[in-house]
Amino acid sequence: MEQLLEFETVSKKFGSKAALQGISLSVNPGRIVGLLGSNGSGKSTLMRIAAGLIRPDSGKVRVLGDEPGVQSKARVSFMPDKPQFESWMTVGEALNFQKDFFPDFDPDKSKRMLDFMKLSRKDKTSSLSKGMQERLQLTLALSRRASLYLLDEPIGGVDPVARDHILDALVEFYEEDSSVIVSTHLIADIERIFDEVLMIKDGSLVLREDVERIRLTSGKSVDQLFKEVYAEC
Numbered sequence: 001m002e003q004l005l006e007f008e009t010v011s012k013k014f015g016s017k018a019a020l021q022g023i024s025l026s027v028n029p030g031r032i033v034g035l036l037g038s039n040g041s042g043k044s045t046l047m048r049i050a051a052g053l054i055r056p057d058s059g060k061v062r063v064l065g066d067e068p069g070v071q072s073k074a075r076v077s078f079m080p081d082k083p084q085f086e087s088w089m090t091v092g093e094a095l096n097f098q099k100d101f102f103p104d105f106d107p108d109k110s111k112r113m114l115d116f117m118k119l120s121r122k123d124k125t126s127s128l129s130k131g132m133q134e135r136l137q138l139t140l141a142l143s144r145r146a147s148l149y150l151l152d153e154p155i156g157g158v159d160p161v162a163r164d165h166i167l168d169a170l171v172e173f174y175e176e177d178s179s180v181i182v183s184t185h186l187i188a189d190i191e192r193i194f195d196e197v198l199m200i201k202d203g204s205l206v207l208r209e210d211v212e213r214i215r216l217t218s219g220k221s222v223d224q225l226f227k228e229v230y231a232e233c
């Protein structure tokens with residue numbers, strides 16, 4: 001089975017600050033993976049390396065079998081934790097921009113997602129609330145027929161009721177033989193959609209486990225286990 005993402009002892013520093021330290025992991029197709037860690041633990045750095053936006057200082061990264069680059073960017077859909085559309089754009093223009101940029105953009109899927117997210121093409125992006133901006137970000141990312149989706153903190157700004165709705169969208173709209181990595185510290189709210197979790201602390205991977213296995217062997221929720229693992233480290 002082709003692994004969608006592989007990290008082999010990947011490290012990255014910013015100045016003297018080690019953001020990632022010897023991370024090794026792999027992600028198989030058809031999985032929704034939670035990337036869990038507190039503020040500053042290295043989640044965004046890991047995502048940005050996988051998306052090919054920054055390079056590691058050492059270690060090997062393989063995305064769909066190749067080093068991150070033009071080819072992998074065409075098959076990886078990255079949702080950064082800050083809006084990637086310009087403030088002068090309408091929602092429709094932001095979608096057109098995405099369509100022009102990525103050949104795997106699916107207009108029909110984007111239309112269905114817009115309805116689901118209660119967004120209109122005429123809305124000005126500058127007038128959207130933080131939660132609505134996140135809905136648009138997610139619409140842009142999931143409207144592509146990508147092999148790997150990297151979603152960095154997709155629901156931090158939306159209220160708890162809308163969160164459930166957005167998670168349903170995520171499960172409905174991602175491609176089934178693709179995989180999704182979702183970074184978050186809102187574990188209790190999101191854990192129901194995860195197949196497996198990766199927990200990082202201070203740039204190191206401290207746990208990688210199937211969610212089903214966590215529940216069966218420990219009888220704990222991912223949120224409970226996360227609090228325990230972090231208390232021990």
Ligand SMILES: Nc1ncnc2c1ncn2[C@@H]1O[C@H](COP(=O)(O)OP(=O)(O)OP(=O)(O)O)[C@@H](O)[C@H]1O
Pocket residue numbers: 014015017018019037038039040041042043044045046081185
């Ligand atoms: N461009 C940068 N320049 C300097 N330091 C950086 C840069 N990007 C990240 N860092 C540092 O690297 C560490 C990891 O940051 P990162 O953004 O990956 O964490 P995170 O888990 O995504 O945090 P959060 O949940 O707060 O978004 C932090 O100490 C951060 O200050």
